[in-house]
Amino acid sequence: MDNVTYLANIDHPVQLGVMIAIYFFYTGLSAGAFVLSSLGTVFGIKKYKSIAKAGVVMAIALLAIAPLHLIGDLEQPQRFYTLFYRLNPHSAISYGTFLLTLYPLNSVIYLWFMMRRDFAQGAVTLTGFRQKLYRFLTFGNGDLSEQALAKDDLWIKRLGTLGVPLALLVHGYTGFILANIQARALWHTGLMPLIFLMSAMVSGTGLLILVLILTERFLSPEKMLTPERKALILDIGQLMKWFIVVDGTLMVIDFIVLYYSNAAGYAAAEVLLHGSHQTMFLGVELGLGLLLPFVLTLLSKTKKSLGWISLGSFCTLIGVIAMRVNFVIGGQQLPLSTDTLNPYTAAPEHLLMIGIFALAEIVILYLAFRFLPVYGLPKNPTASPQNFKAGHEVM
Numbered sequence: 215m216d217n218v219t220y221l222a223n224i225d226h227p228v229q230l231g232v233m234i235a236i237y238f239f240y241t242g243l244s245a246g247a248f249v250l251s252s253l254g255t256v257f258g259i260k261k262y263k264s265i266a267k268a269g270v271v272m273a274i275a276l277l278a279i280a281p282l283h284l285i286g287d288l289e290q291p292q293r294f295y296t297l298f299y300r301l302n303p304h305s306a307i308s309y310g311t312f313l314l315t316l317y318p319l320n321s322v323i324y325l326w327f328m329m330r331r332d333f334a335q336g337a338v339t340l341t342g343f344r345q346k347l348y349r350f351l352t353f354g355n356g357d358l359s360e361q362a363l364a365k366d367d368l369w370i371k372r373l374g375t376l377g378v379p380l381a382l383l384v385h386g387y388t389g390f391i392l393a394n395i396q397a398r399a400l401w402h403t404g405l406m407p408l409i410f411l412m413s414a415m416v417s418g419t420g421l422l423i424l425v426l427i428l429t430e431r432f433l434s435p436e437k438m439l440t441p442e443r444k445a446l447i448l449d450i451g452q453l454m455k456w457f458i459v460v461d462g463t464l465m466v467i468d469f470i471v472l473y474y475s476n477a478a479g480y481a482a483a484e485v486l487l488h489g490s491h492q493t494m495f496l497g498v499e500l501g502l503g504l505l506l507p508f509v510l511t512l513l514s515k516t517k518k519s520l521g522w523i524s525l526g527s528f529c530t531l532i533g534v535i536a537m538r539v540n541f542v543i544g545g546q547q548l549p550l551s552t553d554t555l556n557p558y559t560a561a562p563e564h565l566l567m568i569g570i571f572a573l574a575e576i577v578i579l580y581l582a583f584r585f586l587p588v589y590g591l592p593k594n595p596t597a598s599p600q601n602f603k604a605g606h607e608v609m
Contacts, residue, residue: 228546228558233287235538236568238388239417240280240575242410242534245385246418248273248321248377250450255328256374261446265426267588270325272425273381275578277318279571286567306390313387317380324373326351327366332587334358344592347585385414392545399478400486400545405468409541412461413534419454420507420530423447425579427524433580434589444520451523454530455511462504482548490555491544494536503533 251269254262285294297311334356336348355362389407396402426447430439439447469487472479486495507526509516516522547555582588 228543228556230542230546231287231558231564232539232543232560233283233564233568235542236535237280237283237287238385238410238538238542239535240276240283241385241388242414242538243418243421244273244276244280245381245411246414246416247276247422248381248418249415250419250422250453252374252378255370256378261449264443264446265422265450267325267328267586268426268429268583269422270321270328271582271586271588272422272579274318274321274325275575275582277314277321277384278578279575281314282571283568286564286571306387306394310384310387310391313380313384317377317384320373320377320380324370324377327369327373329587330355330366331358331363332591336587336591340592344585348587382411386411392541397550398545398548399472399476400482400541400548403468403471405464405471409461409464409468412457412464413537415457416454416461416504416507416530417534419450419457420527420534423450423454423527424524425583426450427520429583430589433583435591435593436589439520447520448518448523451511451517451526454527455508455517458504458508458511458530462500462508465500465504478548482545485544485548485555486540490547491540495540495544498536499533499540502529503536504530507533 247269250262251266251273253259253266254264255266288294297308300308302308330352333348333352335358337345337352337356340348386407389410392398392401393403393406426443427439430443431437469483472483485491507530510522510526511517516526543558547558549556
C-alpha cells in the first residue's frame with residue numbers, strides 16, 4: 215500500500231473579539247476608580263476622602279455596563295446564567311462569574327453607608343423628588359446620632375477594605391485568563407495580570423479626573439471648581455504619572471522577556487513592534503496613551519493646567535483601549551499552524567452594541583451624579599438645621 219500523507223489546514227480564528235477587549239477596558243476603569251476611592255476611606259489619606267463617593271459611583275456604574283459586553287458576545291446570550299451553576303474549579307472564568315456579582319454588590323452597600331447621612335438629612339431638609347428619593351434610600355434608618363454615624367464609619371472601613379481586593383481580582387482575573395493559555399506567546403507570562411492591573415490604574419485615574427472636572431463644574435451644588443478641588447485634581451494627575459511609570463516599566467520588562475524567550479515570543483514582539491499592530495502599539499498605546507500623558511504630568515507648566523491634565527487623561531483612555539485591542543486581538547492573530555496572521559474584522563453589530571453601551575454608561579453616570587449626594591446635599595436656603603441631629607461627617 216502506498217504511503218499517504220494527509221495535510222490538514224487547521225484554522226485558529228480570533229475567538230475573543232473587540233467586545234471582550236472593551237469588557238476588559240470597562241472592568242479596568244472600575245477597578246482603578248474603586249482603588250482611588252479607597253485611598254481616603256481605607257488607607258486614611260484625608261485629602262482623598264472628598265473623592266471617595268465619586269470613585270465608588272463610577273466603579274458601580276462601570277460594572278453595571280461591563281458584563282453586557284460579555285453577554286452580547288455570546289452566541290446564545292440568554293444562557294449566560296448557566297455559569298452560576300456549572301462550576302469549574304480549574305477555570306478563572308468560573309471564579310470571575312462570582313467576582314462580577316460580589317464586587318458590585320459590596321460596592322453598592324459600601325456607597326450606601328457613605329451616603330446614609332446625606333440621605334437621612336435630605337429626607338428632612340429637601341423638598342420634591344429628591345426628598346422622596348432620599349427618604350426611600352434611607353430604608354427606614356434616619357438615625358443621625360453620634361453612635362449611628364460611628365457605626366457607619368466602621369462599616370465604610372470594613373466594606374472598603376473588602377472592596378479593594380475584590381476590585382483587583384475582578385480585573386486581575388482577566389489577566390489570569392490570558393496568561394494561562396500557553397499556546398499564545400503574547401499572553402503566556404506571569405506579568406499579564408500585573409500589566410492589566412496597572413493599565414487599569416492609569417485609565418481609571420484618567421477617567422476619574424475627567425469625571426471630577428465635568429461633574430464638579432456642572433452637577434455639584436457649587437457648580438464650580440473650587441481652588442481646593444482644582445489642587446486635588448492636579449494631585450491626582452501626579453498619581454497618574456507614577457501609574458504610567460509603573461505600567462511602562464512592566465511593558466518594557468514583558469517585551470524583553472518575549473524577545474529572549476523562544477521563537478513564538480520573538481514573533482509576538484515583532485508583530486507589535488514592526489508588524490501589523492505597529493501603529494496601534496507604538497503610536498497609540500505607547501506614544502499617545504503613555505508618553506504624552508507622562509510628559510504633560512511632568513512638565514512644570516502643563517502639570518498645573520487642568521486643560522493639559524484633561525488632555526492627558528483623555529489620551530490615557532485611548533491608549534488603554536488600544537492596549538486591550540493589541541493584546542486581546544493581536545495575541546490571537548499570531549498563527550499557530552501557518553505563516554500568515556489570522557484575519558480579524560469587528561462585526562458591525564458588535565460595534566453598534568459598544569456604542570449603545572457607551573451611551574448608556576454616560577446616562578447612568580449623569581443620573582447618578584445629578585441625583586445622588588456625591589458632593590453633599592444641594593444648597594437649600596429654606597432648610598432648617600433644627601430638623602436633624604448634628605453629627606460628624608462620614609466623608
